[in-house]
Amino acid sequence: MLHESPAEVLALPIAPTIKSHYILPSDDTEFKRLNLQNQFLTREVCDGKLVYAPAELEHGDQILESGTATGIWLLSLAKVTPPTISFTGFDIHTRLFPQEYPSNVSFLQRSVINLPDEWTEQFKIVNQRLLIGGLTEKEWKKTIQEIHRVLVPGGWVQCIEPCIPSNTDVGPNTERMFDIMRTLMTRNGLVYNIAELLGRKLSKSGFVNVQTHTVPLSAHQRTTEFSHRTLMEWFFAALKPGMLAAQLLQSEEEFDTLMQSMLKEWDECPEVAWSWSVVYAQKRAAKDSSATYKFCIHM
Ligand SMILES: C[S@@+](CC[C@H](N)C(=O)[O-])C[C@H]1O[C@@H](n2cnc3c(N)ncnc32)[C@H](O)[C@@H]1O
Structure with missing residues:
Protein backbone atom coordinates (compact mmCIF):
# COMPACT_ATOMS: atom_id res chain seq x y z
CA MET A 1 0.00 0.00 0.00
CA LEU A 2 1.44 3.39 -0.96
CA HIS A 3 0.87 6.53 1.08
CA GLU A 4 1.06 10.00 -0.37
CA SER A 5 2.79 11.97 2.35
CA PRO A 6 4.99 11.31 5.39
CA ALA A 7 2.22 12.58 7.67
CA GLU A 8 -0.24 10.04 6.22
CA VAL A 9 2.18 7.19 6.78
CA LEU A 10 2.28 7.98 10.50
CA ALA A 11 -1.40 8.89 10.87
CA LEU A 12 -2.76 5.35 10.91
CA PRO A 13 -5.80 4.99 13.16
CA ILE A 14 -5.47 3.59 16.67
CA ALA A 15 -8.21 3.30 19.29
CA PRO A 16 -9.10 6.75 20.71
CA THR A 17 -8.27 5.57 24.24
CA ILE A 18 -4.68 4.71 23.26
CA LYS A 19 -2.10 7.51 23.25
CA SER A 20 1.10 7.00 21.26
CA HIS A 21 4.44 8.69 20.58
CA TYR A 22 5.42 5.96 18.11
CA ILE A 23 7.65 7.27 15.27
CA LEU A 24 7.75 4.40 12.75
CA PRO A 25 5.17 3.54 10.07
CA SER A 26 2.87 0.52 10.09
CA ASP A 27 2.65 -0.39 6.41
CA ASP A 28 3.52 -3.24 4.01
CA THR A 29 7.20 -2.27 3.76
CA GLU A 30 7.41 -2.25 7.55
CA PHE A 31 5.81 -5.72 7.65
CA LYS A 32 8.59 -7.09 5.44
CA ARG A 33 11.31 -5.20 7.33
CA LEU A 34 10.20 -6.48 10.75
CA ASN A 35 10.00 -10.11 9.63
CA LEU A 36 13.52 -10.09 8.14
CA GLN A 37 14.80 -8.23 11.19
CA ASN A 38 13.34 -10.95 13.46
CA GLN A 39 15.43 -13.61 11.73
CA PHE A 40 18.55 -11.46 11.92
CA LEU A 41 18.18 -10.55 15.61
CA THR A 42 17.41 -14.15 16.59
CA ARG A 43 20.45 -15.42 14.71
CA GLU A 44 23.06 -12.72 15.40
CA VAL A 45 22.03 -11.22 18.74
CA CYS A 46 20.26 -14.09 20.55
CA ASP A 47 22.58 -16.96 19.47
CA GLY A 48 19.72 -18.54 17.49
CA LYS A 49 17.36 -18.59 20.51
CA LEU A 50 13.89 -17.06 20.48
CA VAL A 51 13.95 -17.09 24.28
CA TYR A 52 17.35 -15.93 25.49
CA ALA A 53 16.27 -15.72 29.14
CA PRO A 54 16.72 -19.03 31.03
CA ALA A 55 12.97 -19.61 31.34
CA GLU A 56 11.66 -23.16 31.76
CA LEU A 57 8.36 -23.77 30.03
CA GLU A 58 5.75 -26.21 31.30
CA HIS A 59 2.51 -27.41 29.70
CA GLY A 60 -0.25 -24.84 30.28
CA ASP A 61 2.11 -21.84 30.43
CA GLN A 62 1.10 -18.56 28.81
CA ILE A 63 3.48 -16.31 26.89
CA LEU A 64 2.92 -12.63 26.15
CA GLU A 65 4.47 -10.32 23.56
CA SER A 66 4.27 -6.55 23.94
CA GLY A 67 4.39 -4.48 20.71
CA THR A 68 4.02 -7.68 18.68
CA ALA A 69 3.44 -5.96 15.25
CA THR A 70 3.52 -8.85 12.72
CA GLY A 71 3.56 -11.45 15.53
CA ILE A 72 6.61 -13.08 13.94
CA TRP A 73 8.36 -13.80 17.26
CA LEU A 74 5.26 -15.40 18.80
CA LEU A 75 4.47 -17.44 15.69
CA SER A 76 8.07 -18.68 15.42
CA LEU A 77 8.01 -19.80 19.08
CA ALA A 78 4.56 -21.38 18.74
CA LYS A 79 5.98 -23.54 15.92
CA VAL A 80 8.62 -25.11 18.18
CA THR A 81 6.57 -25.56 21.38
CA PRO A 82 3.59 -27.86 22.14
CA PRO A 83 0.04 -26.55 21.57
CA THR A 84 -0.53 -26.72 25.34
CA ILE A 85 1.38 -23.41 25.59
CA SER A 86 -0.72 -20.36 24.74
CA PHE A 87 0.46 -17.08 23.25
CA THR A 88 -0.95 -13.55 23.35
CA GLY A 89 0.43 -10.69 21.29
CA PHE A 90 -0.74 -7.11 21.62
CA ASP A 91 0.04 -3.84 19.90
CA ILE A 92 -1.39 -0.33 19.68
CA HIS A 93 -1.73 -0.89 15.90
CA THR A 94 -3.60 -3.91 14.51
CA ARG A 95 -2.57 -3.23 10.90
CA LEU A 96 0.41 -5.63 10.90
CA PHE A 97 -1.28 -8.50 12.77
CA PRO A 98 -1.10 -11.79 10.81
CA GLN A 99 -4.25 -12.96 9.04
CA GLU A 100 -3.83 -16.61 9.95
CA TYR A 101 -2.46 -18.21 13.10
CA PRO A 102 -2.90 -21.35 15.24
CA SER A 103 -5.73 -21.58 17.80
CA ASN A 104 -3.33 -21.31 20.78
CA VAL A 105 -2.27 -17.81 19.57
CA SER A 106 -4.31 -14.60 19.94
CA PHE A 107 -3.76 -10.93 19.10
CA LEU A 108 -5.38 -7.83 20.54
CA GLN A 109 -5.11 -4.06 20.47
CA ARG A 110 -3.68 -2.73 23.69
CA SER A 111 -0.98 -0.43 25.05
CA VAL A 112 1.67 -1.91 27.34
CA ILE A 113 1.19 0.92 29.80
CA ASN A 114 -2.34 -0.25 30.60
CA LEU A 115 -2.76 -4.03 30.59
CA PRO A 116 -5.99 -5.81 31.62
CA ASP A 117 -6.55 -6.39 35.37
CA GLU A 118 -7.31 -10.06 34.74
CA TRP A 119 -3.76 -10.59 33.36
CA THR A 120 -2.22 -10.23 36.84
CA GLU A 121 0.26 -13.12 37.43
CA GLN A 122 -0.74 -14.97 34.24
CA PHE A 123 2.36 -15.09 32.01
CA LYS A 124 5.57 -17.15 32.26
CA PRO A 153 6.20 -15.37 40.27
CA GLY A 154 9.45 -16.73 38.83
CA GLY A 155 8.48 -15.62 35.29
CA TRP A 156 10.88 -13.83 32.95
CA VAL A 157 10.84 -10.59 30.97
CA GLN A 158 13.07 -10.33 27.90
CA CYS A 159 13.63 -6.98 26.18
CA ILE A 160 15.73 -6.45 23.04
CA GLU A 161 16.79 -2.91 22.17
CA PRO A 162 19.55 -1.24 20.14
CA CYS A 163 22.17 0.84 21.99
CA ILE A 164 22.19 4.04 19.95
CA PRO A 165 25.53 5.78 20.53
CA SER A 166 25.92 9.49 21.30
CA ASN A 167 28.81 9.56 18.79
CA THR A 168 29.25 7.16 15.89
CA ASP A 169 32.92 7.70 14.83
CA VAL A 170 31.89 6.56 11.33
CA GLY A 171 31.82 9.90 9.49
CA PRO A 172 30.08 13.32 9.34
CA ASN A 173 27.07 12.17 7.29
CA THR A 174 26.43 9.20 9.56
CA GLU A 175 26.77 11.52 12.53
CA ARG A 176 24.27 13.98 10.98
CA MET A 177 21.72 11.22 10.30
CA PHE A 178 22.13 9.86 13.84
CA ASP A 179 21.81 13.38 15.21
CA ILE A 180 18.52 13.88 13.34
CA MET A 181 17.29 10.52 14.64
CA ARG A 182 18.21 11.40 18.24
CA THR A 183 16.49 14.81 17.85
CA LEU A 184 13.32 13.16 16.49
CA MET A 185 13.31 10.76 19.43
CA THR A 186 14.04 13.40 22.06
CA ARG A 187 11.33 15.71 20.65
CA ASN A 188 8.85 12.86 21.02
CA GLY A 189 10.00 12.26 24.58
CA LEU A 190 11.57 8.89 23.62
CA VAL A 191 14.62 7.44 25.37
CA TYR A 192 17.29 6.65 22.74
CA ASN A 193 19.70 5.15 25.32
CA ILE A 194 17.09 2.88 26.92
CA ALA A 195 19.26 -0.23 26.35
CA GLU A 196 21.83 1.17 28.79
CA LEU A 197 19.22 2.11 31.40
CA LEU A 198 16.93 -0.89 31.27
CA GLY A 199 18.84 -3.22 33.61
CA ARG A 200 18.83 -0.64 36.41
CA LYS A 201 15.16 0.19 35.81
CA LEU A 202 14.23 -3.50 36.06
CA SER A 203 16.18 -3.94 39.32
CA LYS A 204 14.56 -0.81 40.79
CA SER A 205 11.12 -2.23 39.99
CA GLY A 206 11.73 -5.42 41.98
CA PHE A 207 13.08 -7.77 39.29
CA VAL A 208 15.91 -10.14 40.26
CA ASN A 209 18.57 -12.00 38.23
CA VAL A 210 18.85 -9.02 35.88
CA GLN A 211 21.26 -9.72 33.00
CA THR A 212 22.35 -7.79 29.89
CA HIS A 213 23.84 -9.52 26.85
CA THR A 214 25.29 -6.98 24.40
CA VAL A 215 26.44 -7.63 20.82
CA PRO A 216 28.30 -4.87 18.91
CA LEU A 217 27.65 -4.85 15.15
CA SER A 218 29.04 -2.82 12.28
CA ALA A 219 27.20 -1.49 9.23
CA HIS A 220 30.27 -2.01 7.03
CA GLN A 221 29.71 -5.39 5.45
CA ARG A 222 27.63 -5.76 2.28
CA THR A 223 26.25 -9.27 1.86
CA THR A 224 23.58 -10.73 -0.38
CA GLU A 225 21.47 -11.82 2.59
CA PHE A 226 19.82 -9.52 5.16
CA SER A 227 22.82 -8.15 7.10
CA HIS A 228 23.22 -5.60 9.88
CA ARG A 229 23.93 -3.07 7.17
CA THR A 230 20.58 -3.84 5.50
CA LEU A 231 18.86 -3.72 8.87
CA MET A 232 20.24 -0.24 9.60
CA GLU A 233 19.63 1.05 6.10
CA TRP A 234 15.99 -0.10 6.20
CA PHE A 235 15.58 1.29 9.70
CA PHE A 236 16.62 4.78 8.54
CA ALA A 237 14.35 4.45 5.48
CA ALA A 238 11.49 3.64 7.88
CA LEU A 239 12.32 6.79 9.88
CA LYS A 240 12.19 8.99 6.76
CA PRO A 241 8.45 9.84 7.02
CA GLY A 242 8.85 10.77 10.70
CA MET A 243 11.93 12.92 10.01
CA LEU A 244 10.15 14.75 7.16
CA ALA A 245 6.89 15.19 9.11
CA ALA A 246 8.94 16.75 11.96
CA GLN A 247 10.69 18.97 9.36
CA LEU A 248 14.12 17.84 10.53
CA LEU A 249 14.95 17.54 6.83
CA GLN A 250 13.37 19.81 4.28
CA SER A 251 12.67 17.40 1.41
CA GLU A 252 12.78 13.79 0.27
CA GLU A 253 15.77 14.73 -1.93
CA GLU A 254 17.67 16.04 1.09
CA PHE A 255 16.98 12.78 2.96
CA ASP A 256 17.96 10.62 -0.05
CA THR A 257 21.24 12.53 -0.59
CA LEU A 258 22.14 12.25 3.09
CA MET A 259 21.29 8.54 3.04
CA GLN A 260 23.57 7.92 0.01
CA SER A 261 26.46 9.83 1.64
CA MET A 262 25.98 7.87 4.85
CA LEU A 263 26.04 4.54 2.99
CA LYS A 264 29.32 5.57 1.32
CA GLU A 265 30.83 6.16 4.75
CA TRP A 266 29.63 2.73 5.84
CA ASP A 267 31.48 1.23 2.84
CA GLU A 268 34.70 2.86 3.99
CA CYS A 269 34.53 2.49 7.75
CA PRO A 270 34.48 -0.84 9.63
CA GLU A 271 33.78 0.89 12.98
CA VAL A 272 30.93 -0.43 15.09
CA ALA A 273 27.77 1.47 14.23
CA TRP A 274 25.69 0.35 17.15
CA SER A 275 25.19 -2.61 19.41
CA TRP A 276 22.16 -4.59 20.53
CA SER A 277 21.22 -5.60 24.04
CA VAL A 278 19.07 -8.42 25.31
CA VAL A 279 18.07 -7.38 28.82
CA TYR A 280 16.31 -10.10 30.80
CA ALA A 281 15.18 -10.42 34.38
CA GLN A 282 13.04 -12.57 36.65
CA LYS A 283 10.08 -11.77 38.86
CA ARG A 284 10.95 -13.05 42.33
CA ALA A 285 9.75 -16.66 42.67
CA ALA A 286 7.18 -17.70 45.28
CA LYS A 287 8.92 -19.03 48.43
CA ASP A 288 7.86 -22.70 48.05
CA SER A 289 8.38 -22.95 44.23
CA SER A 290 11.51 -25.14 44.45
CA ALA A 291 9.47 -27.90 46.15
CA THR A 292 7.26 -28.36 43.07
CA TYR A 293 8.25 -31.07 40.58
CA LYS A 294 8.24 -29.59 37.05
CA PHE A 295 7.94 -31.11 33.56
CA CYS A 296 10.06 -28.72 31.52
CA ILE A 297 9.78 -28.28 27.78
CA HIS A 298 13.01 -27.76 25.84
CA MET A 299 12.86 -24.87 23.36
C1 LIG B 1 9.69 -1.52 15.83
S1 LIG B 1 8.20 -2.37 16.03
C2 LIG B 1 8.79 -3.94 16.63
C3 LIG B 1 7.77 -5.01 16.48
C4 LIG B 1 8.14 -6.38 17.07
N1 LIG B 1 8.35 -6.29 18.50
C5 LIG B 1 9.36 -6.94 16.40
O1 LIG B 1 10.45 -6.89 16.99
O2 LIG B 1 9.25 -7.42 15.26
C6 LIG B 1 7.50 -1.69 17.53
C7 LIG B 1 6.02 -2.03 17.72
O3 LIG B 1 5.62 -1.52 19.00
C8 LIG B 1 4.30 -1.01 18.88
N2 LIG B 1 4.05 -0.07 19.99
C9 LIG B 1 4.46 1.21 20.10
N3 LIG B 1 4.04 1.73 21.28
C10 LIG B 1 3.36 0.73 21.92
C11 LIG B 1 2.68 0.64 23.18
N4 LIG B 1 2.61 1.69 24.01
N5 LIG B 1 2.09 -0.54 23.51
C12 LIG B 1 2.14 -1.59 22.67
N6 LIG B 1 2.76 -1.58 21.46
C13 LIG B 1 3.35 -0.42 21.09
C14 LIG B 1 4.27 -0.39 17.49
O4 LIG B 1 2.96 -0.21 17.01
C15 LIG B 1 5.09 -1.41 16.69
O5 LIG B 1 4.26 -2.37 16.11
Missing part, protein backbone atom coordinates in the same frame (compact mmCIF):
# COMPACT_ATOMS: atom_id res chain seq x y z
CA ILE A 125 7.47 -15.02 29.72
CA VAL A 126 6.92 -11.47 28.47
CA ASN A 127 8.87 -10.59 25.34
CA GLN A 128 9.24 -6.97 24.27
CA ARG A 129 11.44 -5.94 21.36
CA LEU A 130 12.15 -2.51 19.90
CA LEU A 131 9.78 -0.33 21.88
CA ILE A 132 12.56 2.29 21.80
CA GLY A 133 10.53 4.12 19.14
CA GLY A 134 7.33 4.22 21.20
CA LEU A 135 7.82 4.82 24.93
CA THR A 136 8.66 7.96 26.90
CA GLU A 137 10.66 7.87 30.15
CA LYS A 138 7.44 7.84 32.23
CA GLU A 139 5.93 5.15 30.01
CA TRP A 140 8.99 2.91 30.40
CA LYS A 141 8.47 3.05 34.17
CA LYS A 142 4.78 2.13 33.81
CA THR A 143 5.66 -0.55 31.22
CA ILE A 144 8.07 -2.27 33.60
CA GLN A 145 5.50 -2.13 36.43
CA GLU A 146 2.80 -3.60 34.17
CA ILE A 147 5.09 -6.37 32.89
CA HIS A 148 6.08 -7.20 36.49
CA ARG A 149 2.38 -7.38 37.47
CA VAL A 150 1.34 -9.74 34.65
CA LEU A 151 4.25 -12.19 35.13
CA VAL A 152 3.77 -15.25 37.31
Whole structure:
Protein backbone atom coordinates (compact mmCIF):
# COMPACT_ATOMS: atom_id res chain seq x y z
CA MET A 1 0.00 0.00 0.00
CA LEU A 2 1.44 3.39 -0.96
CA HIS A 3 0.87 6.53 1.08
CA GLU A 4 1.06 10.00 -0.37
CA SER A 5 2.79 11.97 2.35
CA PRO A 6 4.99 11.31 5.39
CA ALA A 7 2.22 12.58 7.67
CA GLU A 8 -0.24 10.04 6.22
CA VAL A 9 2.18 7.19 6.78
CA LEU A 10 2.28 7.98 10.50
CA ALA A 11 -1.40 8.89 10.87
CA LEU A 12 -2.76 5.35 10.91
CA PRO A 13 -5.80 4.99 13.16
CA ILE A 14 -5.47 3.59 16.67
CA ALA A 15 -8.21 3.30 19.29
CA PRO A 16 -9.10 6.75 20.71
CA THR A 17 -8.27 5.57 24.24
CA ILE A 18 -4.68 4.71 23.26
CA LYS A 19 -2.10 7.51 23.25
CA SER A 20 1.10 7.00 21.26
CA HIS A 21 4.44 8.69 20.58
CA TYR A 22 5.42 5.96 18.11
CA ILE A 23 7.65 7.27 15.27
CA LEU A 24 7.75 4.40 12.75
CA PRO A 25 5.17 3.54 10.07
CA SER A 26 2.87 0.52 10.09
CA ASP A 27 2.65 -0.39 6.41
CA ASP A 28 3.52 -3.24 4.01
CA THR A 29 7.20 -2.27 3.76
CA GLU A 30 7.41 -2.25 7.55
CA PHE A 31 5.81 -5.72 7.65
CA LYS A 32 8.59 -7.09 5.44
CA ARG A 33 11.31 -5.20 7.33
CA LEU A 34 10.20 -6.48 10.75
CA ASN A 35 10.00 -10.11 9.63
CA LEU A 36 13.52 -10.09 8.14
CA GLN A 37 14.80 -8.23 11.19
CA ASN A 38 13.34 -10.95 13.46
CA GLN A 39 15.43 -13.61 11.73
CA PHE A 40 18.55 -11.46 11.92
CA LEU A 41 18.18 -10.55 15.61
CA THR A 42 17.41 -14.15 16.59
CA ARG A 43 20.45 -15.42 14.71
CA GLU A 44 23.06 -12.72 15.40
CA VAL A 45 22.03 -11.22 18.74
CA CYS A 46 20.26 -14.09 20.55
CA ASP A 47 22.58 -16.96 19.47
CA GLY A 48 19.72 -18.54 17.49
CA LYS A 49 17.36 -18.59 20.51
CA LEU A 50 13.89 -17.06 20.48
CA VAL A 51 13.95 -17.09 24.28
CA TYR A 52 17.35 -15.93 25.49
CA ALA A 53 16.27 -15.72 29.14
CA PRO A 54 16.72 -19.03 31.03
CA ALA A 55 12.97 -19.61 31.34
CA GLU A 56 11.66 -23.16 31.76
CA LEU A 57 8.36 -23.77 30.03
CA GLU A 58 5.75 -26.21 31.30
CA HIS A 59 2.51 -27.41 29.70
CA GLY A 60 -0.25 -24.84 30.28
CA ASP A 61 2.11 -21.84 30.43
CA GLN A 62 1.10 -18.56 28.81
CA ILE A 63 3.48 -16.31 26.89
CA LEU A 64 2.92 -12.63 26.15
CA GLU A 65 4.47 -10.32 23.56
CA SER A 66 4.27 -6.55 23.94
CA GLY A 67 4.39 -4.48 20.71
CA THR A 68 4.02 -7.68 18.68
CA ALA A 69 3.44 -5.96 15.25
CA THR A 70 3.52 -8.85 12.72
CA GLY A 71 3.56 -11.45 15.53
CA ILE A 72 6.61 -13.08 13.94
CA TRP A 73 8.36 -13.80 17.26
CA LEU A 74 5.26 -15.40 18.80
CA LEU A 75 4.47 -17.44 15.69
CA SER A 76 8.07 -18.68 15.42
CA LEU A 77 8.01 -19.80 19.08
CA ALA A 78 4.56 -21.38 18.74
CA LYS A 79 5.98 -23.54 15.92
CA VAL A 80 8.62 -25.11 18.18
CA THR A 81 6.57 -25.56 21.38
CA PRO A 82 3.59 -27.86 22.14
CA PRO A 83 0.04 -26.55 21.57
CA THR A 84 -0.53 -26.72 25.34
CA ILE A 85 1.38 -23.41 25.59
CA SER A 86 -0.72 -20.36 24.74
CA PHE A 87 0.46 -17.08 23.25
CA THR A 88 -0.95 -13.55 23.35
CA GLY A 89 0.43 -10.69 21.29
CA PHE A 90 -0.74 -7.11 21.62
CA ASP A 91 0.04 -3.84 19.90
CA ILE A 92 -1.39 -0.33 19.68
CA HIS A 93 -1.73 -0.89 15.90
CA THR A 94 -3.60 -3.91 14.51
CA ARG A 95 -2.57 -3.23 10.90
CA LEU A 96 0.41 -5.63 10.90
CA PHE A 97 -1.28 -8.50 12.77
CA PRO A 98 -1.10 -11.79 10.81
CA GLN A 99 -4.25 -12.96 9.04
CA GLU A 100 -3.83 -16.61 9.95
CA TYR A 101 -2.46 -18.21 13.10
CA PRO A 102 -2.90 -21.35 15.24
CA SER A 103 -5.73 -21.58 17.80
CA ASN A 104 -3.33 -21.31 20.78
CA VAL A 105 -2.27 -17.81 19.57
CA SER A 106 -4.31 -14.60 19.94
CA PHE A 107 -3.76 -10.93 19.10
CA LEU A 108 -5.38 -7.83 20.54
CA GLN A 109 -5.11 -4.06 20.47
CA ARG A 110 -3.68 -2.73 23.69
CA SER A 111 -0.98 -0.43 25.05
CA VAL A 112 1.67 -1.91 27.34
CA ILE A 113 1.19 0.92 29.80
CA ASN A 114 -2.34 -0.25 30.60
CA LEU A 115 -2.76 -4.03 30.59
CA PRO A 116 -5.99 -5.81 31.62
CA ASP A 117 -6.55 -6.39 35.37
CA GLU A 118 -7.31 -10.06 34.74
CA TRP A 119 -3.76 -10.59 33.36
CA THR A 120 -2.22 -10.23 36.84
CA GLU A 121 0.26 -13.12 37.43
CA GLN A 122 -0.74 -14.97 34.24
CA PHE A 123 2.36 -15.09 32.01
CA LYS A 124 5.57 -17.15 32.26
CA ILE A 125 7.47 -15.02 29.72
CA VAL A 126 6.92 -11.47 28.47
CA ASN A 127 8.87 -10.59 25.34
CA GLN A 128 9.24 -6.97 24.27
CA ARG A 129 11.44 -5.94 21.36
CA LEU A 130 12.15 -2.51 19.90
CA LEU A 131 9.78 -0.33 21.88
CA ILE A 132 12.56 2.29 21.80
CA GLY A 133 10.53 4.12 19.14
CA GLY A 134 7.33 4.22 21.20
CA LEU A 135 7.82 4.82 24.93
CA THR A 136 8.66 7.96 26.90
CA GLU A 137 10.66 7.87 30.15
CA LYS A 138 7.44 7.84 32.23
CA GLU A 139 5.93 5.15 30.01
CA TRP A 140 8.99 2.91 30.40
CA LYS A 141 8.47 3.05 34.17
CA LYS A 142 4.78 2.13 33.81
CA THR A 143 5.66 -0.55 31.22
CA ILE A 144 8.07 -2.27 33.60
CA GLN A 145 5.50 -2.13 36.43
CA GLU A 146 2.80 -3.60 34.17
CA ILE A 147 5.09 -6.37 32.89
CA HIS A 148 6.08 -7.20 36.49
CA ARG A 149 2.38 -7.38 37.47
CA VAL A 150 1.34 -9.74 34.65
CA LEU A 151 4.25 -12.19 35.13
CA VAL A 152 3.77 -15.25 37.31
CA PRO A 153 6.20 -15.37 40.27
CA GLY A 154 9.45 -16.73 38.83
CA GLY A 155 8.48 -15.62 35.29
CA TRP A 156 10.88 -13.83 32.95
CA VAL A 157 10.84 -10.59 30.97
CA GLN A 158 13.07 -10.33 27.90
CA CYS A 159 13.63 -6.98 26.18
CA ILE A 160 15.73 -6.45 23.04
CA GLU A 161 16.79 -2.91 22.17
CA PRO A 162 19.55 -1.24 20.14
CA CYS A 163 22.17 0.84 21.99
CA ILE A 164 22.19 4.04 19.95
CA PRO A 165 25.53 5.78 20.53
CA SER A 166 25.92 9.49 21.30
CA ASN A 167 28.81 9.56 18.79
CA THR A 168 29.25 7.16 15.89
CA ASP A 169 32.92 7.70 14.83
CA VAL A 170 31.89 6.56 11.33
CA GLY A 171 31.82 9.90 9.49
CA PRO A 172 30.08 13.32 9.34
CA ASN A 173 27.07 12.17 7.29
CA THR A 174 26.43 9.20 9.56
CA GLU A 175 26.77 11.52 12.53
CA ARG A 176 24.27 13.98 10.98
CA MET A 177 21.72 11.22 10.30
CA PHE A 178 22.13 9.86 13.84
CA ASP A 179 21.81 13.38 15.21
CA ILE A 180 18.52 13.88 13.34
CA MET A 181 17.29 10.52 14.64
CA ARG A 182 18.21 11.40 18.24
CA THR A 183 16.49 14.81 17.85
CA LEU A 184 13.32 13.16 16.49
CA MET A 185 13.31 10.76 19.43
CA THR A 186 14.04 13.40 22.06
CA ARG A 187 11.33 15.71 20.65
CA ASN A 188 8.85 12.86 21.02
CA GLY A 189 10.00 12.26 24.58
CA LEU A 190 11.57 8.89 23.62
CA VAL A 191 14.62 7.44 25.37
CA TYR A 192 17.29 6.65 22.74
CA ASN A 193 19.70 5.15 25.32
CA ILE A 194 17.09 2.88 26.92
CA ALA A 195 19.26 -0.23 26.35
CA GLU A 196 21.83 1.17 28.79
CA LEU A 197 19.22 2.11 31.40
CA LEU A 198 16.93 -0.89 31.27
CA GLY A 199 18.84 -3.22 33.61
CA ARG A 200 18.83 -0.64 36.41
CA LYS A 201 15.16 0.19 35.81
CA LEU A 202 14.23 -3.50 36.06
CA SER A 203 16.18 -3.94 39.32
CA LYS A 204 14.56 -0.81 40.79
CA SER A 205 11.12 -2.23 39.99
CA GLY A 206 11.73 -5.42 41.98
CA PHE A 207 13.08 -7.77 39.29
CA VAL A 208 15.91 -10.14 40.26
CA ASN A 209 18.57 -12.00 38.23
CA VAL A 210 18.85 -9.02 35.88
CA GLN A 211 21.26 -9.72 33.00
CA THR A 212 22.35 -7.79 29.89
CA HIS A 213 23.84 -9.52 26.85
CA THR A 214 25.29 -6.98 24.40
CA VAL A 215 26.44 -7.63 20.82
CA PRO A 216 28.30 -4.87 18.91
CA LEU A 217 27.65 -4.85 15.15
CA SER A 218 29.04 -2.82 12.28
CA ALA A 219 27.20 -1.49 9.23
CA HIS A 220 30.27 -2.01 7.03
CA GLN A 221 29.71 -5.39 5.45
CA ARG A 222 27.63 -5.76 2.28
CA THR A 223 26.25 -9.27 1.86
CA THR A 224 23.58 -10.73 -0.38
CA GLU A 225 21.47 -11.82 2.59
CA PHE A 226 19.82 -9.52 5.16
CA SER A 227 22.82 -8.15 7.10
CA HIS A 228 23.22 -5.60 9.88
CA ARG A 229 23.93 -3.07 7.17
CA THR A 230 20.58 -3.84 5.50
CA LEU A 231 18.86 -3.72 8.87
CA MET A 232 20.24 -0.24 9.60
CA GLU A 233 19.63 1.05 6.10
CA TRP A 234 15.99 -0.10 6.20
CA PHE A 235 15.58 1.29 9.70
CA PHE A 236 16.62 4.78 8.54
CA ALA A 237 14.35 4.45 5.48
CA ALA A 238 11.49 3.64 7.88
CA LEU A 239 12.32 6.79 9.88
CA LYS A 240 12.19 8.99 6.76
CA PRO A 241 8.45 9.84 7.02
CA GLY A 242 8.85 10.77 10.70
CA MET A 243 11.93 12.92 10.01
CA LEU A 244 10.15 14.75 7.16
CA ALA A 245 6.89 15.19 9.11
CA ALA A 246 8.94 16.75 11.96
CA GLN A 247 10.69 18.97 9.36
CA LEU A 248 14.12 17.84 10.53
CA LEU A 249 14.95 17.54 6.83
CA GLN A 250 13.37 19.81 4.28
CA SER A 251 12.67 17.40 1.41
CA GLU A 252 12.78 13.79 0.27
CA GLU A 253 15.77 14.73 -1.93
CA GLU A 254 17.67 16.04 1.09
CA PHE A 255 16.98 12.78 2.96
CA ASP A 256 17.96 10.62 -0.05
CA THR A 257 21.24 12.53 -0.59
CA LEU A 258 22.14 12.25 3.09
CA MET A 259 21.29 8.54 3.04
CA GLN A 260 23.57 7.92 0.01
CA SER A 261 26.46 9.83 1.64
CA MET A 262 25.98 7.87 4.85
CA LEU A 263 26.04 4.54 2.99
CA LYS A 264 29.32 5.57 1.32
CA GLU A 265 30.83 6.16 4.75
CA TRP A 266 29.63 2.73 5.84
CA ASP A 267 31.48 1.23 2.84
CA GLU A 268 34.70 2.86 3.99
CA CYS A 269 34.53 2.49 7.75
CA PRO A 270 34.48 -0.84 9.63
CA GLU A 271 33.78 0.89 12.98
CA VAL A 272 30.93 -0.43 15.09
CA ALA A 273 27.77 1.47 14.23
CA TRP A 274 25.69 0.35 17.15
CA SER A 275 25.19 -2.61 19.41
CA TRP A 276 22.16 -4.59 20.53
CA SER A 277 21.22 -5.60 24.04
CA VAL A 278 19.07 -8.42 25.31
CA VAL A 279 18.07 -7.38 28.82
CA TYR A 280 16.31 -10.10 30.80
CA ALA A 281 15.18 -10.42 34.38
CA GLN A 282 13.04 -12.57 36.65
CA LYS A 283 10.08 -11.77 38.86
CA ARG A 284 10.95 -13.05 42.33
CA ALA A 285 9.75 -16.66 42.67
CA ALA A 286 7.18 -17.70 45.28
CA LYS A 287 8.92 -19.03 48.43
CA ASP A 288 7.86 -22.70 48.05
CA SER A 289 8.38 -22.95 44.23
CA SER A 290 11.51 -25.14 44.45
CA ALA A 291 9.47 -27.90 46.15
CA THR A 292 7.26 -28.36 43.07
CA TYR A 293 8.25 -31.07 40.58
CA LYS A 294 8.24 -29.59 37.05
CA PHE A 295 7.94 -31.11 33.56
CA CYS A 296 10.06 -28.72 31.52
CA ILE A 297 9.78 -28.28 27.78
CA HIS A 298 13.01 -27.76 25.84
CA MET A 299 12.86 -24.87 23.36
C1 LIG B 1 9.69 -1.52 15.83
S1 LIG B 1 8.20 -2.37 16.03
C2 LIG B 1 8.79 -3.94 16.63
C3 LIG B 1 7.77 -5.01 16.48
C4 LIG B 1 8.14 -6.38 17.07
N1 LIG B 1 8.35 -6.29 18.50
C5 LIG B 1 9.36 -6.94 16.40
O1 LIG B 1 10.45 -6.89 16.99
O2 LIG B 1 9.25 -7.42 15.26
C6 LIG B 1 7.50 -1.69 17.53
C7 LIG B 1 6.02 -2.03 17.72
O3 LIG B 1 5.62 -1.52 19.00
C8 LIG B 1 4.30 -1.01 18.88
N2 LIG B 1 4.05 -0.07 19.99
C9 LIG B 1 4.46 1.21 20.10
N3 LIG B 1 4.04 1.73 21.28
C10 LIG B 1 3.36 0.73 21.92
C11 LIG B 1 2.68 0.64 23.18
N4 LIG B 1 2.61 1.69 24.01
N5 LIG B 1 2.09 -0.54 23.51
C12 LIG B 1 2.14 -1.59 22.67
N6 LIG B 1 2.76 -1.58 21.46
C13 LIG B 1 3.35 -0.42 21.09
C14 LIG B 1 4.27 -0.39 17.49
O4 LIG B 1 2.96 -0.21 17.01
C15 LIG B 1 5.09 -1.41 16.69
O5 LIG B 1 4.26 -2.37 16.11
